[in-house]
Amino acid sequence: xxxxxxxxxxxRYQNTAFWRNPVAAFFTFVFPLMFLVILxxxxxxxxxxxxxxxxxxxxxxVPAIGALSVITTCYTNLAIWMSFSRDEGILKRIRGAPIxxxxxxxxxxxxxxxxxxxxxxxxxxxxVLFYDVDLPTNTLxxxxxxxxxxxxxxxxxxxAVMKVIPNAEASPAIVNASILPLMFISDxxxxxxxxxxxxTTFANIFPVRHLSVAMQTSFNPFEEGLGFEPVHLLVLxxxxxxxxxxxxxxxSWEPRR
Amino acid sequence: xxxxxxxxxxxxxxxxxxxxxxxQLEAVRGIDxxxxxxxxxxxxxxxxxxxxxxxxxxxxxxxxxSGDVSVLGYDPGKNDRKLKERIGIVLQSTGVERYLTVFExxxxxxxYYPHPLPVGDVIQMVGLGDQRKTLVRRLSGGQRRRLDVxxxxxxxxxxxxxxxxxxxxxxSARRGAWEIVRNLRSLGxxxxxxxxxxxxxxxxxxxxAIMVKGRIxxxxxxxxxxxxxxxxxxxxxxxxxxVGLPEGLQLDQEVVNGxxxxxxxxxxxxxxxxxxxxxxxxxxxxDLAVTRPSLExxxxxxxxxxxxxxxxx
Numbered sequence: 001x002x003x004x005x006x007x008x009x010x011x012r013y014q015n016t017a018f019w020r021n022p023v024a025a026f027f028t029f030v031f032p033l034m035f036l037v038i039l040x041x042x043x044x045x046x047x048x049x050x051x052x053x054x055x056x057x058x059x060x061x062v063p064a065i066g067a068l069s070v071i072t073t074c075y076t077n078l079a080i081w082m083s084f085s086r087d088e089g090i091l092k093r094i095r096g097a098p099i100x101x102x103x104x105x106x107x108x109x110x111x112x113x114x115x116x117x118x119x120x121x122x123x124x125x126x127x128v129l130f131y132d133v134d135l136p137t138n139t140l141x142x143x144x145x146x147x148x149x150x151x152x153x154x155x156x157x158x159x160a161v162m163k164v165i166p167n168a169e170a171s172p173a174i175v176n177a178s179i180l181p182l183m184f185i186s187d188x189x190x191x192x193x194x195x196x197x198x199x200t201t202f203a204n205i206f207p208v209r210h211l212s213v214a215m216q217t218s219f220n221p222f223e224e225g226l227g228f229e230p231v232h233l234l235v236l237x238x239x240x241x242x243x244x245x246x247x248x249x250x251x252s253w254e255p256r257r
Numbered sequence: 258x259x260x261x262x263x264x265x266x267x268x269x270x271x272x273x274x275x276x277x278x279x280x281q282l283e284a285v286r287g288i289d290x291x292x293x294x295x296x297x298x299x300x301x302x303x304x305x306x307x308x309x310x311x312x313x314x315x316x317x318x319x320x321x322x323s324g325d326v327s328v329l330g331y332d333p334g335k336n337d338r339k340l341k342e343r344i345g346i347v348l349q350s351t352g353v354e355r356y357l358t359v360f361e362x363x364x365x366x367x368x369y370y371p372h373p374l375p376v377g378d379v380i381q382m383v384g385l386g387d388q389r390k391t392l393v394r395r396l397s398g399g400q401r402r403r404l405d406v407x408x409x410x411x412x413x414x415x416x417x418x419x420x421x422x423x424x425x426x427x428x429s430a431r432r433g434a435w436e437i438v439r440n441l442r443s444l445g446x447x448x449x450x451x452x453x454x455x456x457x458x459x460x461x462x463x464x465x466a467i468m469v470k471g472r473i474x475x476x477x478x479x480x481x482x483x484x485x486x487x488x489x490x491x492x493x494x495x496x497x498x499x500v501g502l503p504e505g506l507q508l509d510q511e512v513v514n515g516x517x518x519x520x521x522x523x524x525x526x527x528x529x530x531x532x533x534x535x536x537x538x539x540x541x542x543x544d545l546a547v548t549r550p551s552l553e554x555x556x557x558x559x560x561x562x563x564x565x566x567x568x569x570x
Binding site for chain 2: 001006009010013014016017018020021085088089090092093095096097098099100254255
């Protein structure tokens with residue numbers, strides 16, 4: 001088999017295995033959707049000022065929870081799954097087999113990205129059906145680019161963070177501690193209009209807010225241009241490059257002891 | 258190269274002056290090794306002897322500090338896919354996805370190799386035919402071990418690394434595993450086995466090497482190793498208090514629970530002395546046995562430790 005079909009085979013079996021673990025599958029899907037429902041229940045009827053006009057808060061939450069979905073599957077889940085695979089010796093087993101390592105990694109990463117996209121689609125569909133949110137039209141290319149770059153960035157960071165994960169049991173704690181606080185200050189759970197300037201400046205160092213804000217632009221019904229956010233996309237790309245560099249230099253196939 | 262190795266045999270593994278250090282710790286201190294095509298070679302040694310480090314260097318899992326290593330003509334340190342296509346690795350420290358079935362697992366791995374064996378045949382060969390559709394997470398420890406072997410075999414490797422392949426097996430599963438290894442040899446494969454079961458090495462290996470503290474202390478055909486010790490062991494038990502021994506007889510070790518053991522080059526003479534003395538004193542020598550030293554005796558003498566202390570490495 002060539003490398004690409006190996007990656008596809010890997011992806012297929014990865015997907016089979018994922019859905020056979022109902023608890024993991026359930027939480028992967030239910031958490032973002034739960035946030036979407038609860039946050040909309042709590043704050044959904046408020047008005048929110050956006051460039052060009054005023055929208056319902058739901059129009060904020062659909063792209064925000066979409067960003068959260070991509071971050072959860074690509075960063076949180078990927079890092080935790082890979083840490084368990086590393087501890088269980090699955091990575092070491094793969095390392096001893098004649099599969100190009102990129103075929104294996106692409107299979108794993110592609111699975112995380114597909115889950116993220118599926119979740120994004122569910123969130124967007126729920127937005128249209130229940131929250132009267134408009135889907136991107138003229139901003140569709142920008143939305144796709146933002147989503148793709150966001151997925152790539154958080155996958156790279158998910159692999160990079162494995163460097164500081166000593167063992168699989170510690171992985172949920174480390175991964176969540178590194179991402180949850182950022183979500184609170186990055187226009188994911190709460191729109192940051194009233195936040196102190198220094199907090200926004202601080203949040204802008206990290207990639208989470210850039211993804212969220214760029215996605216919100218795609219969903220802004222008053223946006224008349226293409227909706228690209230070059231600065232936000234550049235910051236994401238920089239984080240992606242840093243993540244890839246760290247992952248390439250530190251990735252370990254051996255269980256940590 | 259060992260001086261007594263047969264140069265006319267094709268070497269599948271050649272190691273010369275292999276060193277491996279972890280910081281200050283020297284795990285492997287200059288070993289030479291030659292494994293020939295179509296033999297079962299067993300690497301034995303107690304805990305921390307450096308066997309796993311050595312084998313993992315040969316498999317390409319670890320880098321070496323110095324020395325020359327050639328496996329099927331490749332340098333395993335170069336992570337060459339062509340080499341990996343021709344070897345099979347069964348380690349204790351590796352795992353497979355827990356939410357795939359036995360069949361799916363072997364099938365997935367078979368796709369990595371250019372000329373895999375039929376997946377069903379391999380599963381049958383390791384005795385998991387009834388578990389084809391069972392999820393890996395529902396397998397017993399022994400079954401999972403057999404799945405490891407199946408995954409190692411499915412690429413139809415010329416050379417198979419087996420790390421403690423029967424640890425945790427019940428006796429019948431063990432015989433089954435031995436049958437697989439013998440079967441592999443009859444198919445022309447080469448097997449490098451590490452084990453801490455001496456009977457396993459004696460039953461399977463054409464040649465063995467014993468490693469202690471990072472060095473190979475002895476190497477050869479098991480029957481030669483036991484002959485090299487060249488002596489006879491007389492064992493018996495005497496119940497009750499310590500009654501001493503006839504003059505001129507030397508025990509191998511302290512009496513433990515009434516068990517005596519003597520090693521001698523003149524068994525006839527010693528037995529005569531012993532039995533005459535026992536008859537005179539009216540002592541019964543329970544479980545009297547005259548044996549040749551086993552591989553385990555050689556091992557204990559060389560390593561100064563019971564092989565079971567080597568468990569887990």
